[in-house]
Amino acid sequence: MRKRALAVGLGIAGMSAALGLRRAGWTPVIIERSPQRRTGGYFVNLMPEGMKAAADLGLDNLDTRNPERGTTWSLNHRGHRRPALGWLDLPGRPTAMVRGDVEVALWHQISDDGVEVRFATAPAEIVEDDTAVDVLLDDASTGNRYRESFDLVVGADGLRSSVRGLTFGPHARFMTTWNAMVCAFALPEQAPSFGAQDSLISARAGRAVWVFGLADRAPTALLTYCTKALDEQFTGDGTERLRAVFDDMDHPAVRHVLDALPTTPDHLFDSVHQVKMERWSTGRVVLAGDAAWCLTLFSGMGTTAALRGGVELGRALAEHPDDLDGALAAREARLRPFITAHQRMARLKQQCFVPTNRALEAVRTLAMHVAVNARRTVTETRLLRAAAEAPHGV
Numbered sequence: 046m047r048k049r050a051l052a053v054g055l056g057i058a059g060m061s062a063a064l065g066l067r068r069a070g071w072t073p074v075i076i077e078r079s080p081q082r083r084t085g086g087y088f089v090n091l092m093p094e095g096m097k098a099a100a101d102l103g104l105d106n107l108d109t110r111n112p113e114r115g116t117t118w119s120l121n122h123r124g125h126r127r128p129a130l131g132w133l134d135l136p137g138r139p140t141a142m143v144r145g146d147v148e149v150a151l152w153h154q155i156s157d158d159g160v161e162v163r164f165a166t167a168p169a170e171i172v173e174d175d176t177a178v179d180v181l182l183d184d185a186s187t188g189n190r191y192r193e194s195f196d197l198v199v200g201a202d203g204l205r206s207s208v209r210g211l212t213f214g215p216h217a218r219f220m221t222t223w224n225a226m227v228c229a230f231a232l233p234e235q236a237p238s239f240g241a242q243d244s245l246i247s248a249r250a251g252r253a254v255w256v257f258g259l260a261d262r263a264p265t266a267l268l269t270y271c272t273k274a275l276d277e278q279f280t281g282d283g284t285e286r287l288r289a290v291f292d293d294m295d296h297p298a299v300r301h302v303l304d305a306l307p308t309t310p311d312h313l314f315d316s317v318h319q320v321k322m323e324r325w326s327t328g329r330v331v332l333a334g335d336a337a338w339c340l341t342l343f344s345g346m347g348t349t350a351a352l353r354g355g356v357e358l359g360r361a362l363a364e365h366p367d368d369l370d371g372a373l374a375a376r377e378a379r380l381r382p383f384i385t386a387h388q389r390m391a392r393l394k395q396q397c398f399v400p401t402n403r404a405l406e407a408v409r410t411l412a413m414h415v416a417v418n419a420r421r422t423v424t425e426t427r428l429l430r431a432a433a434e435a436p437h438g439v
């Protein structure tokens with residue numbers, strides 16, 4: 046008899062976990078709270094570890110969207126544009142895509158693997174005994190509740206994970222507060238006067254607007270700002286609130302982004318938190334992705350980590366076929382150093398996205414200036430060397 050696992054959440058972590066489970070010879074069932082699969086989404090970058098994990102999970106059809114041309118521009122206080130370095134210039138060859146690109150590739154793979162997916166379904170209760178984990182499932186499409194037994198439950202239901210809440214304890218115990226908000230959405234079109242694949246950054250103390258230029262589709266936008274009054278941010282008209290926060294960034298590109306927000310069919314607006322846990326599993330319940338270790342958007346490693354989580358789950362279960370505790374401990378031991386390092390790095394990377402005060406804004410501006418000039422010098426030196434070495438000159 047194949048062992049059965051319930052993966053809660055049809056995001057990158059849930060589908061990656063399901064593929065890992067399949068590769069270990071298990072039968073996964075995915076439940077998803079929403080009535081249908083989501084599409085689209087915001088810019089994400091995958092690092093080489095993420096591309097490797099995607100390949101390990103059998104994803105050979107990932108759409109990548111690194112701009113083939115286009116410049117990254119920084120908009121200064123006077124509204125002038127200057128060449129800048131963007132997220133894709135970070136060391137390590139990041140690959141650009143949108144979240145939906147990764148999800149659609151995973152979706153095709155789980156469909157090929159015959160993984161069962163139940164929509165409009167969420168766990169209401171999780172009870173474990175010596176031999177199995179019994180889950181009370183809530184089917185919102187019929188209003189029915191039913192119980193089902195599994196050998197393992199994987200909680201991959203995001204930052205505010207209900208599996209974590211039902212099994213490990215209240216969110217407040219694990220979600221650290223970063224006093225920051227994020228709003229991310231796809232733009233219908235590029236900001237006026239910029240190239241289709243250009244990226245734009247307007248970063249001031251405590252707030253920033255980013256536009257990520259992409260190949261073969263319109264850019265996506267990301268607004269982020271710092272605030273201690275988190276609860277207040279979820280009251281009233283969100284667009285008006287954002288207009289007030291970015292009021293002094295009086296640039297046509299920023300206005301373009303703010304004007305586009307109410308017209309987008311879907312956007313993400315949320316507070317920023319990191320999830321910190323001493324253990325990601327207890328008995329027959331294990332957490333994955335943002336539910337377990339949310340790194341924050343500033344890290345730029347959440348997708349990579351979610352894919353790797355699926356690979357390591359499958360590998361550990363295959364290596365310890367008759368020892369679930371041993372398998373989950375082995376998975377955690379392999380992932381923990383990677384996650385801890387990126388949780389630490391996220392604080393530093395946050396300053397690339399949004400300098401949290403004026404002093405850091407000045408440091409960021411200076412660092413950007415130095416980095417852009419250094420890159421220009423390297424490029425010019427390469428060109429001069431190539432010209433000198435060419436047999437007949439260039």
Ligand SMILES: Cc1cc2nc3c(=O)[nH]c(=O)nc-3n(C[C@H](O)[C@H](O)[C@H](O)COP(=O)(O)OP(=O)(O)OC[C@H]3O[C@@H](n4cnc5c(N)ncnc54)[C@H](O)[C@@H]3O)c2cc1C
Pocket residue numbers: 053054055056057058059076077078079087088089090091144166167168201202203204206207208227228229267313333334335336341342344345346347348349350351
């Ligand atoms: C604005 C933004 C930008 C980002 N940029 C990057 C980037 O550049 N690079 C990068 O690597 N990462 C980035 N990330 C992080 C990355 O998107 C996530 O880490 C990654 O998608 C993994 O998410 P997940 O699958 O764990 O959770 P989610 O994507 O939140 O998926 C959880 C799923 O579970 C479902 N669900 C929730 N509750 C229940 C329930 N009770 N029952 C059933 N289903 C449920 C949800 O509907 C959803 O489908 C970014 C994140 C944000 C918000």
